[in-house]
Amino acid sequence: MIYITGDTHGRFERVERFCERFGTSREDILIILGDAGINFNGGRHDQMKKEFLESLPITIFAIHGNHEQRPCTIGTYKEKMWRGGTVYYEEEYPDLLFAKDGEVFELDGKKVIVMGGAYSVDKMVRLMYGYGWWPDEQPSEEIKKDVERKLEELGWKVDVVLSHTTPLKYEPVEVFLEGIDQSKVDKSTEAWLDRIEDRLDYGKWYCGHYHTEKKIDRVEIMFENFDMFCGRI
Template identity: 25%
Template structure:
């Protein structure tokens, strides 16, 4: 679901999955590394648990590829930059920063920022920040909540 458009009950949904992990301050460990267990145990003993494990809890594909960004742009061009709903995992930079000053911009949030400024839509749904709330009149953060759209 990266850059595709779906039509459901006469409404259009633009989708763009992916997000940069924001809880990897202690690093990304590689289980193929001969020192993997020692590194993991040392981190745990020191109380540093904000790490991920390659291929188990973190993947390089968490962010879209260049091809997926290209697909998204072509999809939006075909819609003349007009859809009914946007569904993403991540939020645009301005929305992310409005929620928490510690959030950081990255290539995906900046791409979504450009989309947000250009695209005409009714609502934008995202869930990366694990909460349920309306950020503003158009941006809805959903995590554990199920809402009826149509």
């Protein structure tokens, strides 16, 4: 079975409870829609999280968020093909997989494209207090071109989109953090996703990032809930 959930930010107790409740196995897959919180500081704390997740009876398939390092910048990660697309993994933790942006995967018989990354509205606080922040948190122009080239090859038609943030028109403005001047928030990724969404023929679009649960048309924003991929538990 394939399941899906939103940001975990390094707190995996609910993942453990989920595995226990549904009796999962390594053959089952859990998609995390960014900000898994596994690659944060590169130290023992990250290692402990990876060891814990690797001990659970499930395969993790995470997309890139904004509060974490990109695996391609970490020397211990390697690439391999998995279900039709490229993923990053570490030999010590073979069941923790990170999708490469712009790759298309075959999941449950569906063509699924991945577009991770977002802007951190708490960027200045993170820089001020030395919390983790990475300048490549948003997709680069190269990544965007790769995504668009892949969509051209597919005739601008996929079954499912996995992104961290939403197309601009679907932003859940009702949960925006108070005290943040939205005019100073970089929404270039959301604007780009908006242009993609306008043109793309798709069936379902999943995203995380906003720490809320909401459905708008074919777009579903997820946080702590678990669903079956393209279905219901």
